[in-house]
Amino acid sequence: MEIVNFTPIPAFVGGLLIGLSSILLLGLNGRIAGVSGILGGLLPPADSDTTWRLAFILGLVLGGEFFVMWGGDLRAVLIEANTPTLIAAGLLVGFGTRLGSGCTSGHGICGIGRLSPRSIVATVIFVAVAAVTVFVVRHVIGG
Amino acid sequence: MARIVAALACGLIFGVGLAISGMVNPAKVLGFLDFTGRWDPSLALVMAGGLVVYTLAFPLVRRKAKPLLADAFQLPSRRDIDPRLVVGAALFGVGWGLAGFCPGPALTALPFGFHKVYIFVGAMIAGSLAFGLWERFRK
Numbered sequence: 001m002e003i004v005n006f007t008p009i010p011a012f013v014g015g016l017l018i019g020l021s022s023i024l025l026l027g028l029n030g031r032i033a034g035v036s037g038i039l040g041g042l043l044p045p046a047d048s049d050t051t052w053r054l055a056f057i058l059g060l061v062l063g064g065e066f067f068v069m070w071g072g073d074l075r076a077v078l079i080e081a082n083t084p085t086l087i088a089a090g091l092l093v094g095f096g097t098r099l100g101s102g103c104t105s106g107h108g109i110c111g112i113g114r115l116s117p118r119s120i121v122a123t124v125i126f127v128a129v130a131a132v133t134v135f136v137v138r139h140v141i142g143g
Numbered sequence: 144m145a146r147i148v149a150a151l152a153c154g155l156i157f158g159v160g161l162a163i164s165g166m167v168n169p170a171k172v173l174g175f176l177d178f179t180g181r182w183d184p185s186l187a188l189v190m191a192g193g194l195v196v197y198t199l200a201f202p203l204v205r206r207k208a209k210p211l212l213a214d215a216f217q218l219p220s221r222r223d224i225d226p227r228l229v230v231g232a233a234l235f236g237v238g239w240g241l242a243g244f245c246p247g248p249a250l251t252a253l254p255f256g257f258h259k260v261y262i263f264v265g266a267m268i269a270g271s272l273a274f275g276l277w278e279r280f281r282k
Contacts (some may be wrong), residue, residue, distance in 0.1 A: 001178070012188045014192065015188060015194075017156055023197050026201075055150040060158040062154070066155070091238070096231045104245040109190070109197055117224065121224050125229060
């Protein structure tokens with residue numbers, strides 16, 4: 001194995017900000033910072049408490065906008081998947097995260113951070129399955 | 144009102160964190176998931192950074208009777224591993240591995256101006272909507 005493109009400092013600093021945001025949302029609003037759950041609660045059948053969800057999602061998008069405004073470099077951003085693959089992937093991510101009650105944020109950070117057995121199991125499963133998927137796409141099908 | 148401003152600020156910090164971390168770039172996420180190829184360990188440090196803060200601060204926050212701006216903490220209470228959790232996580236894993244996007248980074252990447260992000264986010268919302276419909280028909 002060869003290590004490539006490793007960016008430890010931005011990765012760790014970005015992770016600290018993600019952790020800070022998640023613990024602030026808990027300490028201030030009493031909520032889990034799980035993006036799939038927050039988004040899902042906005043879609044029909046929506047629950048009654050939608051305004052804070054909309055505000056959080058708006059903040060997420062604005063975060064990307066601010067990154068660009070502050071001169072963030074997008075040249076490396078590469079989306080290899082073609083349109084049919086992106087549609088299949090989006091459907092799987094949307095459905096799977098709701099069925100499994102969480103994604104990388106809700107299970108991977110907030111869930112593991114409070115030592116929830118469900119979140120630890122879910123995170124191990126989605127990382128392992130994603131790794132197998134990448135292996136099949138890149139090294140079996142892609143040869 | 145304060146809760147809405149707090150949620151907006153938290154979303155903003157989260158989004159900036161995702162952008163700085165590089166996880167808004169699917170090529171970097173797939174570089175981490177490709178353990179047998181040329182490997183990019185960055186995603187592990189993003190998780191480590193997030194978990195250091197959350198794991199250390201969680202017990203301190205939880206000691207309070209209630210959150211600063213709300214009446215109660217709303218935490219999941221289930222501890223059982225059921226088939227829905229396992230199958231849901233596996234379906235999510237396939238989608239994540241195919242595109243390199245999970246929900247947070249896809250939303251933060253919306254303003255970057257790549258039409259592929261709109262396609263993914265549209266499909267992700269459709270998948271989440273489909274789950275809501277499926278739940279309703281099952282009942």
